Amino acid sequence: MTIRTAKGRFISLEGGEGAGKSTQLRALATALRARGLEVVETREPGGSEGAEAIRTLLLTGGADRWSPRAEALLFAAARADHVEKTIRPALDRGAWILSDRFLDSSRAYQGMGDLTDADILALHRIGSGGFLPDRTLFLTLPETEATARTRSRDGDAADRIGGRDRAFHLAVADAFTRFAQTEPERVRAIDASGDADTVTERLLLALQDLLP
Ligand code: T5A
Numbered sequence: 001m002t003i004r005t006a007k008g009r010f011i012s013l014e015g016g017e018g019a020g021k022s023t024q025l026r027a028l029a030t031a032l033r034a035r036g037l038e039v040v041e042t043r044e045p046g047g048s049e050g051a052e053a054i055r056t057l058l059l060t061g062g063a064d065r066w067s068p069r070a071e072a073l074l075f076a077a078a079r080a081d082h083v084e085k086t087i088r089p090a091l092d093r094g095a096w097i098l099s100d101r102f103l104d105s106s107r108a109y110q111g112m113g114d115l116t117d118a119d120i121l122a123l124h125r126i127g128s129g130g131f132l133p134d135r136t137l138f139l140t141l142p143e144t145e146a147t148a149r150t151r152s153r154d155g156d157a158a159d160r161i162g163g164r165d166r167a168f169h170l171a172v173a174d175a176f177t178r179f180a181q182t183e184p185e186r187v188r189a190i191d192a193s194g195d196a197d198t199v200t201e202r203l204l205l206a207l208q209d210l211l212p
Pocket of ligand 1: 015016017018019020021022023024044045075101102103104105106107109110149150152153159161162192193194195196197199
């Protein structure tokens with residue numbers, strides 16, 4: 001007799017502000033639960049008690065509250081706690097973990113200024129043993145549409161990092177696009193325009209080969 005053991009999967013959703021990551025994470029979780037899978041919904045920065053405390057430090061306060069190096073270290077520290085306390089235990093029991101952002105956000109937001117991509121990957125090796133998602137879904141949306149979505153939700157309010165200028169956010173989008181080009185097996189660029197249900201179908205298609 002063959003004994004089937006559940007295989008956990010770790011999926012991250014990435015993209016710029018307002019691309020629809022949180023909306024799609026909830027929809028994907030519902031779709032995967034309907035297939036009988038245990039699903040853990042989590043986010044970064046955050047996802048564990050310690051990392052949520054670090055989230056507040058990172059996303060509030062003045063633009064220059066942290067130096068670029070201190071900021072990158074705080075993200076790496078939050079991620080180390082998130083991986084150890086939330087993600088690995090859930091994976092070990094065979095759950096699917098959906099994370100709203102993960103390492104690629106640090107590579108895109110912190111790894112193209114004072115620090116390089118290699119620096120961010122080195123911090124991740126130290127903090128989290130280089131642990132990577134099984135798949136990363138990068139939601140792409142023209143900047144004008146993403147801005148319209150966040151404006152209709154938040155008005156002009158933005159957090160400490162989201163409030164950075166347009167050039168910064170365009171560079172972030174370019175970085176995510178590069179990751180999808182250089183790591184096509186792990187990172188899939190998904191069109192996030194159109195209605196939410198259509199986007200969810202595209203995401204499920206990009207996970208099809210991992211589904212039991
Ligand atoms: N960060 C994070 C780093 O710099 N380094 C790191 O390592 C990490 C992990 C986190 C900030 O931290 C930075 C990046 C960020 O600046 P956050 O509060 O978690 O910030 O917020 P974001 O991740 O930026 O997410 P947002 O909430 O802004 O956007 P989402 O989650 O992409 O979008 P969502 O789902 O909330 O949707 C936005 C609006 O659009 C609507 C929704 O209802 C909502 O009102 N919407 C749609 N409207 C029309 N059609 C659709 N298909 C829609 N889908 C959603």
